[in-house]
Amino acid sequence: MSKMLLVTVGGSPEPVLHTVRNHNPDEVIFIPSVKPTLRPSLDQVIGEGIPCRHELPNGVVEIRKNLVVQLGLQERFDPDRHLIGIPDPDNLGDCYRRIRSACRNLQESGGRHHLIGDYTGGTKTMSTALVMACVELDAELSLVTGPRDNLSKVTNQSEGTRAIDIGPLRAVRVLQERLPELLAVHAYDQAALSIGILRTSLGESLPPWAADAADQLLESLNIMDTWERFRWNDALVRAKRTTLATCFPELIEWWERVWVSRSWLKTSSIDIGVATGYELVQDLLLNADRKGSRGLYDDAVARIYRALELLGQSYVQFELGITENSTWNRGQCFLKTGEQVPTGSLKELYDWLERNDTKNILAPQYLRQRDRLSQLRHARNQSLMAHGLIPVRRAQWLSFQDGVEQLVDAVLHSPGFSQGPPPQQLPGTALLQLPESQVLLGMAG
Structure with missing residues (x-):
């Protein structure tokens, strides 16, 4: 050299x-x-x-x-x-x-x-x-x-x-130039990788206080990525031990409601006032929105499809009532009246709801958008993430996202439902306001 x-x-x-x-x-x-x-x-x-x-x-x-x-x-x-x-x-x-x-x-x-x-x-x-x-x-x-x-x-x-020693200057450059771009699209894994590489490459050249701040920021980014991967309770427990709890209290409250919703779906119990039971559906749509904003349209539509299916399952479980031993495995879900609920496909479930929605809430709302959602469901089925070879286009993702969000919103604003606090999207560039981020940003001062 x-x-x-x-x-x-x-x-x-x-x-x-x-x-x-x-x-x-x-x-x-x-x-x-x-x-x-x-x-x-x-x-x-x-x-x-x-x-x-x-x-x-x-x-x-x-x-x-x-x-x-x-x-x-x-x-x-x-x-x-x-x-x-x-x-x-x-x-x-x-x-x-x-x-x-x-x-x-x-x-x-x-x-x-x-x-x-x-x-x-x-x-x-x-x-x-x-x-x-x-x-x-x-x-x-x-x-x-x-x-x-x-x-x-x-x-x-x-x-x-x-x-x-230009280590601190490099750290500030990463934060000021690279991190905002990654956080703006919720690319927490790549942001964490950038901080990790920086931390490792500089090693002992970073002052102890700067190294601590880098480690704390890395943990916050890893927590965001953990939530992205549907490891909800792990992310929630770890977040409560960091500055995320004090800087983003509404987010932590939302995460708690999502975890409660997840627990109810497993036990078939519900405690009105603590959550609606549909928070997991809403959070899955937030996850889909993050994927779509990064151009990952097939990933986004796969999540929206699951959110639409989970909406129907949650509605049947919480509003119509299923037996304690019921599961959503094929042929193992029954109403308390003894009637079997179809579990084979999303279409079968919503076709059944059209005939059996005794609360008359979800089925009418779905019927208003059935043609639109059917077209989008077909696009999903033809995608690489389902059964076909055709990538999902941006316009299809946006239409599917909007349609299912409208459906969920209509159901949760129907008489008898209490929405509670609004869903909380994961923070993007707002993470740069964390104390540990501010410490690193101030290194050049």
Whole structure:
């Protein structure tokens, strides 16, 4: 792997000479100011004659040849490759784009390169641009240290070069650039992977308080992903031990209602006022909406289909009443009157409800949308997640999602039903407001 040193060039040649001799790179990339800048530092790099002024410790000024000559780079120096000219050294955007583009070209030029950026010389803007590019490209940063007799330059009494820890900057970059994109579409698994990789790669370079914050955020992301995978009670128990409980109390209350609903479906019991019993149906629709927002339309429709089926099963169980020994296995579900409830398919269940809905709530609502839902059910059956080979289109997902949500809403707002608090979608970018996220975001402050 070749070592490539990028150096910003300012008014003093000493930091450049010192960092090159200290790092002993295979190639040196100079970043000087060029015309129309007044007194461009490019002259120090390749200027004719003796353009470099060296201030000695005794105050004497020596005039020497350019940096390429002093460093013995004449035979290897290629201005097209080894110069990044900066025409406006005070324009941060332009400086950054030029340096970043040149670094990208170097990385893609073949072979493996270890980039080091030394930002001691040049204007503050040039130095800032080099730091930004190095952080983005995961390059190493270096700084020449030594006594200063003013605030503009390091003297030729340079004491050494110092590696700069950019771990915190990388952490902030991940949070500010990568995480919002992932959280906006509820991609908790990928967000957790990003934090996990960051945590592992930086290791002990992260301060203990930052490492703790990263671990806490990672746990919150894993809890969200656990809920996504239908491990409701596991996610609920873990969430109560984190800042999620204090920052998102409505979400935790909703999760409790969903878990109660799940328990009722298993025991056939119901406690009016604690939940409606239909929370699991509603949460499954929220899950489908998250999948659809990521473009996973087949996954979304599979969940909506199950939500429609679960709506019918829950209605039969809670409103019409089934025997204690009934299950939804084929041929094993019976009303308390002794009548058998079909369990073979969704169509059979809703056809049966049209004839046997003594409460006259779900069946009439379903009939109003039967043609629409039948078309969408057919699209689901032809999908890759069911029995066919045709991917679900976005328009089909949106129509199916809207239709089933309207059906559930109509049932729960019928006389005799108490909706309770509204369903709570999992937080997306709001997770960046967690205390642990704020700690990490403040690392660059």
